[in-house]
Amino acid sequence: MNSALRLGVYCDPINPAPSSYTSSPIFMDARKNNLACIRAQQSKTKDVPIITTSSNVSLIEELKSKDWEIGVLKDEIAATQGIRIRRRPPTAPPLHYVGPLELLLQNEGNSPRNILEEIVWNKDVEVTQMKERYPLFSLKEALNSAPPSRDFVGALKASYLRTGVPGLIAEVKKASPSRGVLREDFHPVEVAKAYEKGGAACLSVLTDSKYFQGSFENLEAIRNAGVKCPLLCKEFIVDAWQLYYGRAKGADAVLLIAGVLPDLDIKYMLKICKMIGLTALVEVHDENEMDRMLAIDGIELIGINNRNLETFEVDISNTKKLLEGERGEKIRQKDIIVVGESGLFTPADIAYVQEAGVKAILVGESIVKQKDPTQGIRELFGKDISA
Ligand SMILES: O=C(O)c1ccccc1NCC(=O)[C@H](O)[C@H](O)COP(=O)(O)O
Numbered sequence: 259m260n261s262a263l264r265l266g267v268y269c270d271p272i273n274p275a276p277s278s279y280t281s282s283p284i285f286m287d288a289r290k291n292n293l294a295c296i297r298a299q300q301s302k303t304k305d306v307p308i309i310t311t312s313s314n315v316s317l318i319e320e321l322k323s324k325d326w327e328i329g330v331l332k333d334e335i336a337a338t339q340g341i342r343i344r345r346r347p348p349t350a351p352p353l354h355y356v357g358p359l360e361l362l363l364q365n366e367g368n369s370p371r372n373i374l375e376e377i378v379w380n381k382d383v384e385v386t387q388m389k390e391r392y393p394l395f396s397l398k399e400a401l402n403s404a405p406p407s408r409d410f411v412g413a414l415k416a417s418y419l420r421t422g423v424p425g426l427i428a429e430v431k432k433a434s435p436s437r438g439v440l441r442e443d444f445h446p447v448e449v450a451k452a453y454e455k456g457g458a459a460c461l462s463v464l465t466d467s468k469y470f471q472g473s474f475e476n477l478e479a480i481r482n483a484g485v486k487c488p489l490l491c492k493e494f495i496v497d498a499w500q501l502y503y504g505r506a507k508g509a510d511a512v513l514l515i516a517g518v519l520p521d522l523d524i525k526y527m528l529k530i531c532k533m534i535g536l537t538a539l540v541e542v543h544d545e546n547e548m549d550r551m552l553a554i555d556g557i558e559l560i561g562i563n564n565r566n567l568e569t570f571e572v573d574i575s576n577t578k579k580l581l582e583g584e585r586g587e588k589i590r591q592k593d594i595i596v597v598g599e600s601g602l603f604t605p606a607d608i609a610y611v612q613e614a615g616v617k618a619i620l621v622g623e624s625i626v627k628q629k630d631p632t633q634g635i636r637e638l639f640g641k642d643i644s645a
Contacts, residue, residue: 326347333345339520339521340547343374343375345378372568372569373469374518377468380468382497388503389497394499397503398502400506407537409537410511410537410539411537414597416459417457417618418617423608423639424608424612424616424619425617426459426460426639427620429462429622429625430446430480430626431472433470434470437623440622446463447483447485449626450463450480450485451485452631453487453625454487455644456625456631456633457644458487459618460488460511461480461487462489463491463492464476465492465507472492474503474504477489477507478508481507488510489508490513492513495519495527496518500512505536511538511539512538513539516540516550517541517542517547524540528556537558537559538557539597540557540560542560542563543563543566544580552592558593559597559618560595560596561597562576574598574601574610574611577596577598577616581596581616596615596616597616597618602619604638605639608639608640621638
């Protein structure tokens with residue numbers, strides 16, 4: 259059997275996981291035992307049905323146990339990096355679970371502890387289903403006919419140089435868990451065109467449907483409508499498969515959330531992004547996440563989210579706090595562009611984060627709520643930035 263496996267994000271047998279993962283005991287265990295891998299392999303050799311015989315029923319049960327155990331251990335690894343968001347466990351341990359009792363107890367009675375965890379768990383299920391409909395090999399083919407990727411960072415830098423204010427990533431956002439519906443008469447292509455007319459450097463398009471009423475159709479429609487601003491696929495990425503899917507739908511950039519993804523996942527996904535022509539906007543919210551990301555090579559864009567995605571609390575001084583002292587110095591040395599994200603409403607807010615060191619901002623609510631989003635951008639900056 260091919261050594262491809264599904265241990266968290268590692269879905270691609272042609273571009274295997276980093277060697278530090280592949281040599282870990284968990285990975286080797288998974289390699290031997292992963293049920294999803296067997297399924298994936300069997301479904302690839304299209305004519306071979308998955309046959310359940312009495313001899314492999316117990317093997318399948320054993321593999322399910324291993325899968326479940328791996329999930330618990332992965333959370334433990336993530337927790338050592340300060341990541342509080344756990345990945346979705348199966349609702350209960352597999353039947354006849356015979357593994358270590360402490361794993362069984364740890365995983366009992368699980369439900370998401372906050373909204374971000376809920377979104378991530380929901381995304382895990384959604385992606386598993388989507389992968390069945392659009393397997394990776396078909397996405398790889400689709401990439402050949404995807405529209406060419408455009409220079410996301412270049413557009414932000416050019417805008418900053420041209421206007422003297424942070425380059426705007428304007429968010430096409432109908433609704434959010436914290437604010438509910440932001441715009442009733444929501445026409446994504448019209449909003450996108452209005453943003454472009456108002457001087458946005460790039461656009462962020464929410465693609466999550468359950469919590470933000472977004473969609474990949476919106477992303478595709480905006481791209482196909484001839485909008486020139488590079489597009490960020492604003493999705494909750496939990497699996498490398500989503501990177502291929504986003505690129506196939508016309509994305510130029512994707513969001514990687516440090517509070518959700520362990521370092522090795524970030525590194526692996528950065529490699530895939532580079533390979534398929536996506537810019538990664540790596541998002542942090544606190545000092546620990548910033549320090550983790552500054553220790554990783556190859557990151558050119560870091561977003562500081564002023565919104566705590568676990569509590570919804572918004573505080574724009576978060577941007578300033580994370581850019582002070584040695585961290586700010588390191589960011590300058592590494593030539594990283596920092597994006598100030600969330601809770602920006604006024605020219606004074608923009609001046610505040612610019613003073614703190616950001617060269618780009620990501621804004622949704624304050625501009626999408628305006629009757630005319632072009633005018634919304636003018637009001638946000640206190641001037642016309644389109645010329
Ligand atoms: O916006 C939310 O309620 C939210 C909840 C849970 C996870 C993510 C969430 N938002 C993503 C974002 O960070 C914002 O959409 C983006 O930064 C723009 O923020 P804003 O200008 O405040 O709309």
